[in-house]
Amino acid sequence: MKKIINAPENYTDDMLKGIYAAHPDQVKYVEGDLRCYCTANKKDGKVAIITGGGTGHLPLFLGYVGDGLLDGCGVGGVFQSPSAEQIYNVSKEVEAGAGILYLYGNYTGDIMNFDMAAEMCEMDDIETRSIVGADDVNSNANPDTRRGVAGIFFMYKCAGAKAAEMGTLDEVLAAAQKAKDNTRTVGFALTPCIIPEVGHSNFTLGENEMAMGMGIHGEPGVWNGPIKTADELAEESMKTLLDDMPVKEGEEICVLVNGLGATSIEELYILSGSVRKILDEKGIKTYRTFVGEYATSMEMAGASISICKVDDEMKKWIDMPVKTPFYTQA
Structure with missing residues (x-):
């Protein structure tokens, strides 16, 4: 194995430290957890869009957090799902009064943990909606069980734009759904x-x-x-x-x-x-x-x-x- 790393077990956290050091004007993390990745420029009254997934896919997933796109990302280890607690902590940090859309890939661990985070948000009276990218045609004949891959970019773009236009939570969800369907x-x-x-x-x-x-x-x-x-x-x-x-x-x-x-x-x-x-x-x-x-x-x-x-x-x-x-x- 030839990689520019320190300890293999620190791969994800060392990467995140480098990103935060290079771009403090654009991104930050929830205190105490590097893997709770958030925009540094929260906009009051805007629907927050949160994604999440394993390390190893940059710019997917965290690379789309920023102006006009997403507001936060739960970061898992290499090819591993982020935890429900991480997603919940990101949600509390970026929620801006208009609710949250969870937008992520169609993978079992991610679905389970985002659903758990949504339940925790509900107890805090934070309204959430969820949608998964499922665009990989060859992964399954059934569209509902397909993997989410690069096509989620178009869902990010459409949902992010609608949120930037100060659309409602249901309108932002509808924009993501329209991109997904097409x-x-x-x-x-x-x-x-x-x-x-x-x-x-x-x-x-x-x-x-x-x-x-x-x-x-x-x-x-x-x-x-x-x-x-x-x-x-x-x-x-x-x-x-x-x-x-x-x-x-x-x-x-x-x-x-x-x-x-x-x-x-x-x-x-x-x-x-x-x-x-x-x-x-x-x-x-x-x-x-x-x-x-x-x-x-x-x-x-x-x-x-x-x-x-x-x-x-x-x-x-x-x-x-x-x-x-x-x-x-x-």
Whole structure:
């Protein structure tokens, strides 16, 4: 294992100390717990949006806490859920009088702990709503049980924008739901990654082997086989996405081409070009394309492709400026 770390067991806390030291004007933590990550610029009267998840996916999850996006994040260890107590303490810190939306990925441990935090908030008369991202098409035929992956970015953008417009709690939830209903993702891995406290790869792939549908924690995909070209990967991915969520000729989408941690930006743009060619041939309009790292898996090589079908309301939300230590959109 070659990593720039101190002790493996301190990986998450050492990372957080570095973030707080570098960006004290933007983020802070609840006193006594580094893993209760909050905006430093709370806005009175605004719905607070809280996410949470394991370390190892930056900029997901905590990287989207900031102006125009989220207000807090419960931070778990590498690939581990944050505790209910952490989520509750974040909730008390960022709640600003208009209620809280819990917006996070569709994973069992996260669901259990966010539900427990919601119950604790209810005892304090803090109103909450919850919604999970579940955009990974290849993870399950049933949309309700799909994993939440990079497509949650569009839920963050739409809910964050509606909250910044001082929408009500139910309006912010509706914005997140609208993005969820119109977003789908397909991903694939070329290499495994190494969890610091484990010290070895979390799965194995051959030298010329890849995994289609592999999850961001190493969950099994739909096939392992020889590495395909960018055009071939785009073709298979877009067929899967459009079969699951048909988009008519003339309709508009946003595209997100996401790197999993060790894929060069050059490769992501090659893949993005392959995706765009397919969309143009089908007469599907591309409103905006986002290329880069939005939801990673440590140093895993690979990528995911997300599409989000948009209307004029969603375009306005997606275009809204945001600023966090990890992501800025002018």
